[in-house]
Amino acid sequence: MWSKGIYFVAIDVNKPLAEQGPFDIVLHKLLGEEWRDVIEDFRQKHPEVIVLDPPDAIQHLHNRQSMLQDVVDLNLSDCNGKVGIPRQLVITKDKNPSTIPYEVNKAGLKLPLVAKPLVVDGSAKSHELFLAYDEFSLSELEPPLVLQEFVNHGGLLFKIYIVGDSIKVVRRFSLPNISKRELSKVSGVYRFPRVSCAAASADDADLDPSIAEHPPRPLLERLAKELRHRLGLRLFNVDMIREYGTKDVFYVIDINYFPGFGKMPDYEHVFTDFLLNLKQNKCKKKLTA
Ligand SMILES: Nc1ncnc2c1ncn2[C@@H]1O[C@H](COP(=O)(O)OP(=O)(O)OP(=O)(O)O)[C@@H](O)[C@H]1O
Numbered sequence: 001m002w003s004k005g006i007y008f009v010a011i012d013v014n015k016p017l018a019e020q021g022p023f024d025i026v027l028h029k030l031l032g033e034e035w036r037d038v039i040e041d042f043r044q045k046h047p048e049v050i051v052l053d054p055p056d057a058i059q060h061l062h063n064r065q066s067m068l069q070d071v072v073d074l075n076l077s078d079c080n081g082k083v084g085i086p087r088q089l090v091i092t093k094d095k096n097p098s099t100i101p102y103e104v105n106k107a108g109l110k111l112p113l114v115a116k117p118l119v120v121d122g123s124a125k126s127h128e129l130f131l132a133y134d135e136f137s138l139s140e141l142e143p144p145l146v147l148q149e150f151v152n153h154g155g156l157l158f159k160i161y162i163v164g165d166s167i168k169v170v171r172r173f174s175l176p177n178i179s180k181r182e183l184s185k186v187s188g189v190y191r192f193p194r195v196s197c198a199a200a201s202a203d204d205a206d207l208d209p210s211i212a213e214h215p216p217r218p219l220l221e222r223l224a225k226e227l228r229h230r231l232g233l234r235l236f237n238v239d240m241i242r243e244y245g246t247k248d249v250f251y252v253i254d255i256n257y258f259p260g261f262g263k264m265p266d267y268e269h270v271f272t273d274f275l276l277n278l279k280q281n282k283c284k285k286k287l288t289a
């Protein structure tokens with residue numbers, strides 16, 4: 001789509017990049033390995049074009065271990081809350097699944113656990129998640145995996161959308177709490193549906209305020225600023241949960257590159273402002289050069 005003043009285009013991955021354009025800004029979601037080289041090559045040949053987010057930085061989010069590392073390294077003191085990640089263990093591809101119960105015990109992980117494929121490549125399989133009520137059943141699963149402690153969060157998730165400097169929070173329904181009683185009675189691993197694809201938004205629901213209250217703004221601002229900087233990305237979202245029974249203990253469980261922004265309120269304006277700003281800053285730089 002071309003319009004006067006904004007030269008923005010989403011590239012068509014089925015066509016060679018050289019046949020598309022001219023571009024001022026390139027937005028890409030990096031589908032498949034070869035696109036990484038295509039974009040890098042294009043960037044070097046056309047330094048005047050803004051590539052919104054660098055392929056290497058996007059790639060960093062395709063692995064559930066590396067995606068959360070930057071959150072572990074954060075120190076968000078004095079921001080009205082704490083943000084961490086659930087305790088987790090990576091089971092590499094070379095591990096025999098029968099050793100998983102031993103590994104889980106050795107690491108001291110508490111049940112129940114969420115088992116997630118290590119690599120997120122956009123395929124349905126990479127979003128096949130399991131809930132494990134006992135460690136022995138985990139040997140039914142196929143590594144490479146990330147095993148994450150399940151954190152009770154009152155069935156509500158905060159999706160924090162970041163578009164440049166803008167931050168928007170949307171509440172979504174999530175998995176319900178798992179009680180000690182349920183844990184003692186149930187065993188096995190269970191596949192659970194992709195909660196993020198469920199249509200219902202929790203924003204209009206009549207929810208317990210202690211669960212539904214948004215994370216404090218200063219915390220979100222610091223988190224977004226730090227992650228933008230550390231990840232080197234401008235367009236992503238962070239899935240965050242509040243530990244049930246606390247006011248200000250939060251966990252980041254997932255970071256997605258260029259998520260479905262259609263679910264973000266006011267996305268048309270946010271995106272237009274973001275792109276116009278980029279374009280204006282570029283023009284200013286040209287004038288002062
Ligand atoms: N450690 C956890 N504790 C509690 N619930 C969790 C945990 N990890 C994941 N979940 C639940 O599982 C859902 C999916 O998890 P996650 O976002 O990591 O997977 P995904 O395949 O990347 O999903 P998406 O398509 O939403 O990006 C979360 O929205 C949340 O409801």
Ligand SMILES: [Mg+2]
Nearest residue numbers: 120254255256
């Ligand atoms: Mg994800």
